[in-house]
Amino acid sequence: MEIITSTSNARVKQLMQLQKKAKTRNEQDVFVVEGIKMFREIPPGRLVQTFVSEHFYQENKSIITNGSPVTVLSDHVFESVSDTRTPQGVLALVRQYHYELEDLLGKGVHPLILALENLQDPGNLGTIFRMAEGAGVTGILLSPGCADIYNPKVIRSTMGSVYRMPFYYAQGRVRKLAAYAARAPRGRVGDKSPYSITDDLRRDILAFREKGVCWHAAHLEGSVPYDEADYRGPCGILIGNESKGLTAETAALADRRVRIPMCGQVESLNAAVAASVLAYEANRQRRNAAGTRMEKLRRQ
Amino acid sequence: MEIITSTSNARVKQLMQLQKKAKTRNEQDVFVVEGIKMFREIPPGRLVQTFVSEHFYQENKSIITNGSPVTVLSDHVFESVSDTRTPQGVLALVRQYHYELEDLLGKGVHPLILALENLQDPGNLGTIFRMAEGAGVTGILLSPGCADIYNPKVIRSTMGSVYRMPFYYAQGRVRKLAAYAARAPRGRVGDKSPYSITDDLRRDILAFREKGVCWHAAHLEGSVPYDEADYRGPCGILIGNESKGLTAETAALADRRVRIPMCGQVESLNAAVAASVLAYEANRQRRNAAGTRMEKLRRQ
Numbered sequence: 001m002e003i004i005t006s007t008s009n010a011r012v013k014q015l016m017q018l019q020k021k022a023k024t025r026n027e028q029d030v031f032v033v034e035g036i037k038m039f040r041e042i043p044p045g046r047l048v049q050t051f052v053s054e055h056f057y058q059e060n061k062s063i064i065t066n067g068s069p070v071t072v073l074s075d076h077v078f079e080s081v082s083d084t085r086t087p088q089g090v091l092a093l094v095r096q097y098h099y100e101l102e103d104l105l106g107k108g109v110h111p112l113i114l115a116l117e118n119l120q121d122p123g124n125l126g127t128i129f130r131m132a133e134g135a136g137v138t139g140i141l142l143s144p145g146c147a148d149i150y151n152p153k154v155i156r157s158t159m160g161s162v163y164r165m166p167f168y169y170a171q172g173r174v175r176k177l178a179a180y181a182a183r184a185p186r187g188r189v190g191d192k193s194p195y196s197i198t199d200d201l202r203r204d205i206l207a208f209r210e211k212g213v214c215w216h217a218a219h220l221e222g223s224v225p226y227d228e229a230d231y232r233g234p235c236g237i238l239i240g241n242e243s244k245g246l247t248a249e250t251a252a253l254a255d256r257r258v259r260i261p262m263c264g265q266v267e268s269l270n271a272a273v274a275a276s277v278l279a280y281e282a283n284r285q286r287r288n289a290a291g292t293r294m295e296k297l298r299r300q
Numbered sequence: 301m302e303i304i305t306s307t308s309n310a311r312v313k314q315l316m317q318l319q320k321k322a323k324t325r326n327e328q329d330v331f332v333v334e335g336i337k338m339f340r341e342i343p344p345g346r347l348v349q350t351f352v353s354e355h356f357y358q359e360n361k362s363i364i365t366n367g368s369p370v371t372v373l374s375d376h377v378f379e380s381v382s383d384t385r386t387p388q389g390v391l392a393l394v395r396q397y398h399y400e401l402e403d404l405l406g407k408g409v410h411p412l413i414l415a416l417e418n419l420q421d422p423g424n425l426g427t428i429f430r431m432a433e434g435a436g437v438t439g440i441l442l443s444p445g446c447a448d449i450y451n452p453k454v455i456r457s458t459m460g461s462v463y464r465m466p467f468y469y470a471q472g473r474v475r476k477l478a479a480y481a482a483r484a485p486r487g488r489v490g491d492k493s494p495y496s497i498t499d500d501l502r503r504d505i506l507a508f509r510e511k512g513v514c515w516h517a518a519h520l521e522g523s524v525p526y527d528e529a530d531y532r533g534p535c536g537i538l539i540g541n542e543s544k545g546l547t548a549e550t551a552a553l554a555d556r557r558v559r560i561p562m563c564g565q566v567e568s569l570n571a572a573v574a575a576s577v578l579a580y581e582a583n584r585q586r587r588n589a590a591g592t593r594m595e596k597l598r599r600q
Contacts, residue, residue: 041565123423127570136563157570164564227584260580261587263436264464265341270427270457273576276569280560280577281584284527287561 003054005074007081012073015051015081018093022148025096031150034084034091041160048093053078056089068092083152096150101204103166104139105234111138111213112282113236114275117201117250118145121242124272125149126157128239129165131272135279136286139166141208141236143201170200205253208236215254217246218274220267222259229258231282232289239275303354305374307381312373315351315381318393322448325396331450334384334391341460348393353378356389368392383452396450401504403466404439405534411438411513412582413536414575417501417550418445421542424572425449426457428539429465431572435579436586439466441508443501445541470500505553508536515554517546518574520567522559529558531582532589539575 004012017024018032025031030048033039039050047068052060053075079087105111114137119125125147132140146169147154155162205215216229217238238254240246245268251257260269260277269277304312317324318332325331330348333339339350347368352360353375379387405411414437419425425447432440446469447454455462505515516529517538538554540546545568551557560569560577569577 127573130566131569131573133564134560134562134566134569159567161564161566225587260434261583262434263583264433264461266430266434266461267459269431269434269576270572272570272573273427273431276573276576277580283561283563284581287525 001057001072003072003074004077007077009077011071012077012081019081019083019152022150025148025150028093029096030093031096031155032083032091032152033094033155034082034152035088035156036090038155038160039090039092041163042092042094043163046095046163048095050090050092051078051081052091053087053089060090084156097162097167099139099166099168101141101168101207104141104168104208105211105213106138106166109136109138110232110286111208111234111236112136112231112279112286113139113141113208113213114279115141115143115201115205115215115236115238116146116271116275117143117238117246118241118244119239119271120145120147121271122147122151122153123157124242124270125151126154126159126162127272128275129154129158129161129167131276132279133161133165135276135283137165137279139168141201141204142167142169144170145241168204170204202250202253205236205238205250209253209255215256216278217251217254217257218278219246219251219254219257219259222257224256224258226258226260226278227281229256231285235282237275237278237282239271239278242271301357301372303372303374304377307377309377311371312377312381319381319383319452322450325448325450328393329396330393331396331455332383332391332452333394333455334382334452335388335456336390338455338460339390339392341463342392342394343463346395346463348395350390350392351378351381352391353387353389360390384456397462397467399439399466399468401441401468401507404441404468404508405511405513406438406466409436409438410532410586411508411534411536412436412531412579412586413439413441413508413513414579415441415443415501415505415515415536415538416446416571416575417443417538417546418541418544419443419539419571420445420447421571422447422451422453423457424542424570425451426454426459426462427572428575429454429458429461429467431576432579433461433465435576435583437465437579439468441501441504441536442467442469444470468504470504502550502553505536505538505550509553509555515556516578517551517554517557518578519546519551519554519557519559522557524556524558526558526560526578527581529556531585535582537575537578537582539571539578542571 050068050070052072054072055075057072078089104113114132149167212234214233214235215238238246260274350368350370352372354372355375357372378389404413414432449467512534514533514535515538538546560574
């Protein structure tokens with residue numbers, strides 16, 4: 001068994017690039033997962049390559065003999081490619097997901113879609129994925145301005161939900177801006193671009209609305225408390241940026257603006273907290289409705 | 301106006317210690333807050349000293365002339381003492397809070413206490429303080445194994461709630477372990493200590509129980525879904541460590557173990573998410589109860 005002992009090895013350098021750069025990850029259509037739990041949960045057919053530390057290899061030969069190529073790195077080299085402070089000694093390249101917009105509608109239940117506009121904190125994004133799977137969200141729609149789901153910190157915070165939660169980045173920004181840049185005089189691209197970075201999110205929100213999804217925007221000036229809205233039918237929840245909230249244009253597309261009541265002098269809640277409160281209210285209403293249906297069936 | 305231009309200045313070094321070390325903060329009975337929002341919200345009488353960058357001083361002389369001593373640091377020195385990536389140019393020393401256990405019971409409403417056992421992620425702790433103020437929690441009880449509320453990252457995540465939310469660290473660990481260490485043979489302190497680090501949390505939980513607080517433990521094996529419990533009376537919510545949950549001994553003190561239903565393959569939720577779902581369920585029930593009382597009054 002060959003062991004890579006130098007951080008200037010080409011494959012090690014490549015791995016470091018994959019940890020750091022979304023562009024490299026997208027070009028190679030992979031993302032990096034780290035740790036035993038994330039490694040064990042990799043769905044069949046998605047594992048591209050495994051990297052282990054020398055130490056880990058010696059103690060866990062059995063769990064990594066699953067057919068994919070395995071590269072052993074000296075403990076020192078492993079530490080330098082790891083994104084964590086206390087590396088567990090195993091990381092893997094996993095093939096990226098490519099869902100269609102329709103996949104967010106789920107199967108067999110009423111859709112419950114979470115749409116995130118410019119959510120930028122990686123920890124928040126991962127936490128939302130994990131919570132969303134727990135609450136029964138059927139899919140997550142992200143504006144192009146959101147953090148990259150394949151950022152190592154996001155992946156870690158999902159605790160494996162990234163493997164199971166359908167998601168879709170509203171596309172077109174890159175394509176449109178590139179097309180505009182090609183036409184526009186130098187120095188005019190950017191703020192002056194006619195294309196807002198959330199244009200595409202809005203187009204997709206409207207597309208779901210046409211399929212019967214009723215959108216609820218979490219909004220500080222919402223007209224109803226969030227728990228007075230009805231989430232039992234096909235519906236979606238709009239969550240905005242950590243400091244700016246939803247843009248007025250996106251909030252305007254919602255069927256309803258709902259407000260989370262706040263005591264004290266709190267001006268707003270953390271975006272992951274707001275998403276959790278709303279998604280679990282939807283979950284609660286859906287469970288109660290199912291309970292009522294069961295009750296009726298028993299009485300018949 | 302004298303401007304400090306060297307990071308080896310004694311006061312600058314002292315400030316760096318205050319950012320990094322809980323021990324130094326506790327000895328001097330202060331904590332450090334950063335940014336304009338946190339600075340503006342400092343309650344009257346708590347501000348000990350203000351530090352500003354040269355740049356900030358020139359543009360904001362008016363907002364910092366509030367009577368406390370102001371020290372101007374060169375922009376370069378300010379960056380080196382700041383705990384943030386993009387410093388806003390103002391930080392301040394604020395006098396620490398010293399609540400009594402009874403302060404967590406609140407005033408004029410039924411108590412809603414959050415007890416945190418060994419919650420270790422600073423971001424989670426700050427997010428919980430912010431959410432708790434919003435949900436109407438009356439006070440937060442922390443085990444000695446929790447992160448330090450005065451850690452700069454915690455302070456930042458509270459978004460100002462640290463100024464307003466009564467909290468209490470179950471004490472005695474340091475005192476007891478020190479007493480034990482003095483008696484015990486060398487090398488036996490630590491795992492072998494007869495004092496669990498959460499002993500004191502348990503004592504305080506029981507003290508509140510004697511005052512009529514009904515405790516609900518967030519537990520993966522809870523016997524009832526969280527939304528079937530009643531939080532309208534004096535009550536408390538127990539939240540455990542991020543990866544281990546509540547210890548069996550602490551969970552055993554609860555009047556009820558409640559479970560947050562989870563779909564998919566999610567094994568647990570982020571601690572701040574779990575705390576938010578439970579605290580906002582309590583808030584929802586209390587609002588509805590208040591609504592019903594108002595309705596009855598109107599009918600009379």
